[in-house]
Amino acid sequence: MADVQRIYSANRFDYVLLDEIGNGGSATVYRAFYLPLNAVVAVKCLDLDRCNNGSLENIRLETQTMSCVDHPNLVRAYSSFVVDRNLWVVMPFMSVGSCLHAMKKAHPNGLEEIEICFILKETLKALDYLHRQGHIHRDVKAGNILVDSNGAVKLSDFGVSACMFDSGDRQRCRNTFTGTPCWMAPEVMQAETGYDSKADIWSFGITALELAHGHPPLSEYPPLKVLLMTVQNAPPRLGDKKFSKSFKDMVAMCLVKDPKKRPNAGKLLKHSFFKHAKPPEVSLKKLLAYFRPPLNPVKVLQIQNSESAQQLPSKNMASAAEYDAGSMREYQKGISAWTFDIQELKAQASTLLLDDDNDETWESSLVDNYRDGLTVMGQCNQLFPLKC
Amino acid sequence: MPEKCLGLVAGGEASNGGWMRGVVGLSEEGICISKPGGATSRAVAQRLRHPAAQPDSTSTSSALYDKSSSTKMKGLFKSKPRTPVDIVRQTRDLLSFAARSSESRESKREEKMAELFKNLRELKSILYGNSESEPVSEACAQLTQEFFRENTLRLLITCLPKLNLEARKDATQVVANLQRQQVNSRLIASDYLEANLDLLDILIAGYENTDMALHYGAMLRECIRHQTVARYVLESQHMKKFFDYIQLPKFDIAADAAATFKELLTRHKSTVAEFLSKNYDWFFEEYNSKLLESSNYITRRQAIKLLGDILLDRSNAAVMTRYLFAAKQNKPPDIVSILVANKSKLLRLFADFKTNKEDEQFEADKAQVVREIAALELRDRP
Numbered sequence: 127m128a129d130v131q132r133i134y135s136a137n138r139f140d141y142v143l144l145d146e147i148g149n150g151g152s153a154t155v156y157r158a159f160y161l162p163l164n165a166v167v168a169v170k171c172l173d174l175d176r177c178n179n180g181s182l183e184n185i186r187l188e189t190q191t192m193s194c195v196d197h198p199n200l201v202r203a204y205s206s207f208v209v210d211r212n213l214w215v216v217m218p219f220m221s222v223g224s225c226l227h228a229m230k231k232a233h234p235n236g237l238e239e240i241e242i243c244f245i246l247k248e249t250l251k252a253l254d255y256l257h258r259q260g261h262i263h264r265d266v267k268a269g270n271i272l273v274d275s276n277g278a279v280k281l282s283d284f285g286v287s288a289c290m291f292d293s294g295d296r297q298r299c300r301n302t303f304t305g306t307p308c309w310m311a312p313e314v315m316q317a318e319t320g321y322d323s324k325a326d327i328w329s330f331g332i333t334a335l336e337l338a339h340g341h342p343p344l345s346e347y348p349p350l351k352v353l354l355m356t357v358q359n360a361p362p363r364l365g366d367k368k369f370s371k372s373f374k375d376m377v378a379m380c381l382v383k384d385p386k387k388r389p390n391a392g393k394l395l396k397h398s399f400f401k402h403a404k405p406p407e408v409s410l411k412k413l414l415a416y417f418r419p420p421l422n423p424v425k426v427l428q429i430q431n432s433e434s435a436q437q438l439p440s441k442n443m444a445s446a447a448e449y450d451a452g453s454m455r456e457y458q459k460g461i462s463a464w465t466f467d468i469q470e471l472k473a474q475a476s477t478l479l480l481d482d483d484n485d486e487t488w489e490s491s492l493v494d495n496y497r498d499g500l501t502v503m504g505q506c507n508q509l510f511p512l513k514c
Numbered sequence: 515m516p517e518k519c520l521g522l523v524a525g526g527e528a529s530n531g532g533w534m535r536g537v538v539g540l541s542e543e544g545i546c547i548s549k550p551g552g553a554t555s556r557a558v559a560q561r562l563r564h565p566a567a568q569p570d571s572t573s574t575s576s577a578l579y580d581k582s583s584s585t586k587m588k589g590l591f592k593s594k595p596r597t598p599v600d601i602v603r604q605t606r607d608l609l610s611f612a613a614r615s616s617e618s619r620e621s622k623r624e625e626k627m628a629e630l631f632k633n634l635r636e637l638k639s640i641l642y643g644n645s646e647s648e649p650v651s652e653a654c655a656q657l658t659q660e661f662f663r664e665n666t667l668r669l670l671i672t673c674l675p676k677l678n679l680e681a682r683k684d685a686t687q688v689v690a691n692l693q694r695q696q697v698n699s700r701l702i703a704s705d706y707l708e709a710n711l712d713l714l715d716i717l718i719a720g721y722e723n724t725d726m727a728l729h730y731g732a733m734l735r736e737c738i739r740h741q742t743v744a745r746y747v748l749e750s751q752h753m754k755k756f757f758d759y760i761q762l763p764k765f766d767i768a769a770d771a772a773a774t775f776k777e778l779l780t781r782h783k784s785t786v787a788e789f790l791s792k793n794y795d796w797f798f799e800e801y802n803s804k805l806l807e808s809s810n811y812i813t814r815r816q817a818i819k820l821l822g823d824i825l826l827d828r829s830n831a832a833v834m835t836r837y838l839f840a841a842k843q844n845k846p847p848d849i850v851s852i853l854v855a856n857k858s859k860l861l862r863l864f865a866d867f868k869t870n871k872e873d874e875q876f877e878a879d880k881a882q883v884v885r886e887i888a889a890l891e892l893r894d895r896p
Contacts, residue, residue: 136764179819193728193766194679208765213765390646
């Protein structure tokens with residue numbers, strides 16, 4: 127951690143925020159320019175006024191985790207510091223954006239097997255590293271897998287990750303109900319039984335299906351139904367004829383309801399499916415070509431290093447970025463991002479079991495619970511000439 | 515790891531060093547030990563009974579014969595498995611080597627450092643278990659005893675800057691866990707630290723070193739779980755430095771210092787009360803001027819929250835009385851809002867609160883403060 131932490135300063139005037147590339151809840155992500163290195167980075171600006179004291183503690187843990195990871199497939203925090211009432215976290219800029227974003231833009235019905243194989247293998251390396259350190263990611267999904275213009279793949283968003291070894295005790299398992307329902311393992315939903323790193327393996331399997339189809343299974347259902355169906359139904363499968371047997375077999379290994387019967391990340395990496403992974407310039411050729419030219423000229427917002435420019439760029443940038451971010455938010459609202467109060471959900475579940483058609487109740491609570499979901503969405507990978 | 519255990523079990527149950535009988539296997543994460551009939555051997559037995567349960571037999575068999583795992587297995591069968599005591603001793607030797615060898619030249623330095631990193635990971639694995647097995651308390655106790663029998667902790671702390679990032683993280687987790695290990699129902703880590711309090715000086719100074727701050731900081735927070743250690747830190751000159759550490763520009767480090775500061779001022783009630791009454795003047799002067807009036811938003815916010823926690827703690831009632839009394843002329847708005855928000859709780863607390871000795875001045879102060887708080891309440895009403 128020594129190197130990058132010394133390279134990137136904690137001085138806000140060394141960073142020039144360019145355009146907004148992602149937005150969710152209390153945080154906004156900007157593409158930014160780091161003057162001392164002439165380098166493009168991503169800066170996540172977190173509005174601390176919108177965080178209570180409990181979440182401040184989580185923000186500390188997340189930032190510390192992010193600055194102590196050293197793995198090519200994990201998004202690392204280069205620096206973090208307070209600017210007015212915001213926390214700025216400096217991260218690598220991933221120009222293609224998330225796999226979710228890439229699918230929405232270019233492949234609404236899912237990626238090709240060669241692309242999926244590479245992306246999943248890189249993601250699995252990240253999980254293997256995290257799990258060996260005692261971490262559970264708890265929010266593995268296409269929206270948290272970022273890709274840059276060289277085809278580097280990084281898992282991001284440690285916002286809900288938990289450390290099994292927190293404060294010296296091995297905790298047998300976690301029993302906090304967190305994550306995103308479509309990707310959530312059955313044992314996570316049955317919060318009282320507890321769960322461990324194998325929960326990430328389930329989410330990884332669901333992510334494989336998401337990449338194959340453009341959406342995760344059950345995404346058309348309301349969250350409460352997703353919960354019940356995940357617990358009650360047989361695990362989803364990859365059935366399509368166009369995919370190889372080893373891909374189907376790998377997905378099936380992840381999506382076993384009994385967590386003990388799922389392989390750990392290290393073991394899964396040895397699966398024959400991943401032996402066929404090609405380097406990114408081959409496997410992601412089409413995808414990267416699609417994202418190479420700027421989609422639309424993005425209006426670059428320059429902030430002068432003056433006292434008057436203390437606040438963040440205004441939101442009314444009439445740009446493609448804004449439009450995409452908007453549609454992405456709608457998409458996320460639709461299927462992915464909430465946290466729940468498990469007790470409340472259980473209470474709701476009991477009423478739902480009595481009256482199966484009563485689908486309105488959860489919908490309002492869903493909006494209330496709309497999580498600070500945050501997806502980094504890159505717009506273009508061109509370096510804009512800057513006059514600073 | 516199951517594939518390697520498979521080999522072991524097929525070859526016969528390993529008996530190791532006499533300290534226990536059980537299954538010892540090498541996982542990718544290090545040594546794993548499970549008692550006979552424990553989770554791992556059960557899982558292995560199940561696998562043996564149901565080979566079909568192994569969904570991808572090709573990858574297993576290829577893994578069995580791939581070069582690295584077969585070397586590991588060969589090594590395992592050749593040499594006697596190392597006990598936790600062996601691993602601690604070897605770690606200590608390697609740390610001594612790392613401590614005296616300078617940057618380069620000495621032959622085999624790289625090899626030895628790699629060996630050291632591997633040992634640290636194994637120690638962590640024994641203490642925490644891994645994804646396939648639970649820690650074994652007997653092994654943990656032996657490890658702990660051997661660790662504190664000599665100066666392993668001192669070596670580990672002083673050599674930490676020479677380790678790579680992963681080894682530093684492993685070492686930090688090992689040190690954190692050892693603080694809670696009991697041997698014959700004693701926390702021997704506490705005894706060791708009490709006799710080596712200067713180690714705390716190194717840990718605290720870590721906040722001044724960007725590379726070491728988070729590791730030393732995490733160790734420090736675990737060490738001050740012991741009351742004598744916390745008292746040492748509270749009464750040391752280091753306490754003053756925390757007011758600067760909390761405001762360091764790097765958020766992750768500043769927040770870590772703040773977490774340690776909070777722990778120091780809230781964990782051991784009687785020690786904290788004693789510290790605050792003895793060091794009242796300088797402490798609150800620093801607190802008010804540096805933290806409550808900091809230009810850093812997070813610092814201010816955390817300072818207000820912590821001040822509330824400190825003052826509202828029953829054991830600090832005398833300190834609170836003094837604080838409010840001193841602050842009554844010119845109460846900062848933040849303090850007023852804490853008081854207003856907690857007025858009923860405060861009044862209840864004061865009603866119950868009695869000092870052991872008869873103290874007329876204290877009683878008078880108390881009555882004054884109660885009136886003050888009641889007045890706040892009145893003023894607060896529309």
